[in-house]
Amino acid sequence: MIQLEHVTKTYPKASRPSLDEVSVGIEKGEFVFFIGPSGSGKSTIIKLLLHEVQPNKGRVHVNGRDVTAMRSWKIPAFRRQIGCVFQDFRLLPNRTAYENVAFALEVIGKTKAVARRVVPEVLELVGLGGKEHRYPHELSGGEQQRVAVARAFVNRPLILLADEPTGNLDPDTSIEIMRLLDRINRTGTTVVMVTHDSNIVNQMRRRVIEIESGRIVRDQARGVYG
Amino acid sequence: MRLKYVMSEVMVGLWRNVTMTVAMIITMAVSLTMLGASGLIYAQVKDMKAYYYDKIEVAIFLKPEITDDQRTTLEGSLKSDPLVREVIYESKDEAFKKFQTMFSDVPAVVDAVKPGQLPESFRVGLKNPEQYQAVREAYVGKDGVDQIIDQRNLLEKIFNILGSVQTMALVAASVMAIAALLLVGNTIQVAAYSKRREVAVMKLVGASNWFIQAPFVLEAVVAGVLGSIIGFGALALGKVLLLDGSLSELTDLLTPLSWSKVLVMLPLMALAGTLVSSITAWVTLRFYLRV
Numbered sequence: 001m002i003q004l005e006h007v008t009k010t011y012p013k014a015s016r017p018s019l020d021e022v023s024v025g026i027e028k029g030e031f032v033f034f035i036g037p038s039g040s041g042k043s044t045i046i047k048l049l050l051h052e053v054q055p056n057k058g059r060v061h062v063n064g065r066d067v068t069a070m071r072s073w074k075i076p077a078f079r080r081q082i083g084c085v086f087q088d089f090r091l092l093p094n095r096t097a098y099e100n101v102a103f104a105l106e107v108i109g110k111t112k113a114v115a116r117r118v119v120p121e122v123l124e125l126v127g128l129g130g131k132e133h134r135y136p137h138e139l140s141g142g143e144q145q146r147v148a149v150a151r152a153f154v155n156r157p158l159i160l161l162a163d164e165p166t167g168n169l170d171p172d173t174s175i176e177i178m179r180l181l182d183r184i185n186r187t188g189t190t191v192v193m194v195t196h197d198s199n200i201v202n203q204m205r206r207r208v209i210e211i212e213s214g215r216i217v218r219d220q221a222r223g224v225y226g
Numbered sequence: 227m228r229l230k231y232v233m234s235e236v237m238v239g240l241w242r243n244v245t246m247t248v249a250m251i252i253t254m255a256v257s258l259t260m261l262g263a264s265g266l267i268y269a270q271v272k273d274m275k276a277y278y279y280d281k282i283e284v285a286i287f288l289k290p291e292i293t294d295d296q297r298t299t300l301e302g303s304l305k306s307d308p309l310v311r312e313v314i315y316e317s318k319d320e321a322f323k324k325f326q327t328m329f330s331d332v333p334a335v336v337d338a339v340k341p342g343q344l345p346e347s348f349r350v351g352l353k354n355p356e357q358y359q360a361v362r363e364a365y366v367g368k369d370g371v372d373q374i375i376d377q378r379n380l381l382e383k384i385f386n387i388l389g390s391v392q393t394m395a396l397v398a399a400s401v402m403a404i405a406a407l408l409l410v411g412n413t414i415q416v417a418a419y420s421k422r423r424e425v426a427v428m429k430l431v432g433a434s435n436w437f438i439q440a441p442f443v444l445e446a447v448v449a450g451v452l453g454s455i456i457g458f459g460a461l462a463l464g465k466v467l468l469l470d471g472s473l474s475e476l477t478d479l480l481t482p483l484s485w486s487k488v489l490v491m492l493p494l495m496a497l498a499g500t501l502v503s504s505i506t507a508w509v510t511l512r513f514y515l516r517v
Contacts, residue, residue: 050430079432090430092423103424106231107433155431 001159001190002026002049007058009044018044020214021058026192028158031185033201034194035225036211042194045211046163049192050082051075063158080108083152083160083189087167089144091136097123097147098132104151118154126150126180142173146180153184160184162193166200174200198225235441236448239417246416247449250409254453257402258499259460262491264395266461269487271388274381279355282377283314284362286348292370300368304348307364309357314349318342345372406453407506410446414510417442425515439515443507450503454495462488 004024010017018041026032034042047053048060051067060067063081070078091100101122102115123132126146136144145165152160162181166174178200185191195201201208201224208223209216218226240247286304288297304313316324321344329335352361358376365371418425428438469483 073435076432076434079430082432084430090423090427092427103427104431107428107437108431109434109437151427151431 001028001030001063002192003059003061004045004048005059005061007048007055007060009041009048009053009055011053017041017056017214019048019055019211022211022214022216023058024209024216024219026190028190029185029188031182031191031204031206032193033204033206033208033223034192034211035196035201035208037196040211041214042211043163046084046161046192046194049159049161050079050084076108080155081158083155083157085145085148085152085160085162085165087164089136089141089148089168091144091147091151093136096133096135097128097139097143097150100136100147101151101154104154108155119150122150122154123147125153125183127176140173141169142176145169145173145177149177149180149184153189157189159190159192162191162195164195164197165193166195166197171199175203178204201225232437232440232444236444239421239441239445240448242420243413243416246409246413250406250413250446250449251453251456253402253406253409254450254499254503255456255460257399257406258454258457258495259464260395260399260402261498262457262461262495263464264392264399265491265494266483266487267388267392267395269490270483271385271392275385278381279378282355282381284350284352284358285375285377286350286365286371287345287373287375288347289370289372290345292346296370300365300370301348304350304365307361309353309361311351311353313351316347316349318344318346321346403502407502410449410503410506411510413449414442414446414507415514417445418511418514439508439511442511442515443504446503446507447500450499451496454492454499457495457499458492461491 002025004022007019007022008017009019020041022041022045034045036042044053048055049062049067051070055068058068062078065078067078092103095103098119101119102112105115105118106112120129120132123129126149128143128146128150131139131143134143136147139147145168149165160181165181166177169177174197181191181193182204205222205224208218208220208225210218210226286300288300301313301315304310319341322339322341325339325344326336350361352358355378358378362374362376366374425438465483465485465488
């Protein structure tokens, strides 16, 4: 599903590469943690998978397609197969929970009728039934992240990328969000999560890939934070 | 749905920044008015050239002491000249009568001139008015010929004046167009900034590039079209109030400016306004949106 081959990424003006000759494969339906200290290069992986940055060397394959060679006009269609969640939620403050999720559908050309059918369903799935018409500032952090997950998942992506999704949440809320991501993973969606929350990694017992200074130092099938 | 979404985004965008929108529309309107005016002058001069060059003639004035023989020889060679379309002889009496009617409202001038004082002449129409120089050289030294005057010289002066007015209008149009361009760029920048969150989400979930850019570009296009409509209104008003109104005595001398010509300027100005604003918007977006 995801294949990185000898990927090197050096940002302009950086003294050393963020990713150095990284090769890793992720199968369909896997749940993978990328862990490591700040600046280790783990967030760069998410950016590479989204085609937000380009590697200097090596190839990135997602869902059988070579992302590195992709034409820029094909990127939008490609991103529709990927859902994404961030530490800062990235919700639109002047739209309700329902509208935030529906927005993601409408801007890729889905009709209002489709949104009316699908959005309540996915909000129910993330546990926000009854709170559809609240604005982000009327929701708790955990609830806002649920809206973000709903928005990422509403299009039924093949892959869900999560960049420190629990970074702004307290431990209890974090665990709830992890349960939600786990449930989404069980529907067959590949989940890639970047984190440095050791509690969560230890509890989930999923595949852990540790990165340090741009290199993979550990890749363990049912690992802990270590 | 998509069209409705895009249109409502455009309206919200224009309203959110209404002072800038108004400034954009006004500069666009002034620039396009100038452009339209210079277009009208160009079309008008072209028409006038076609109309007057058919009618103008070269006047060959004859010396008072010319003999009948010399006159006949001259007339003969003029009539057989391949460059000449027609030759009309104007006697001293005819010249005086023409003079009287021409200056009938200034009796003092008429009284000062007596019959016989004005020279007789051949009025020569040329097949091609541009060949005046050749005709002049052929006849300037001939016996009995006093002076050769090309009426085209007079018209050229008028055309030169109109030409420089047109250039001035074009320069003003270009300067205003630069101001309009900068305003469009700035408006798009502000719009892109105020919608940065929406744009980020749209990019993330895979909205197509045109869907992200269309509201911004259309915002500029709507301003461009409004500007061209206002500019056209100003042009039409100019025709009614100036050319047909206070300046009507001057315009009587020139060929009249028809409404059809003015109307042609509307699509022309709308096209120019749309092109300038959409291209500027699109280029600005490439720098500030990076889709």
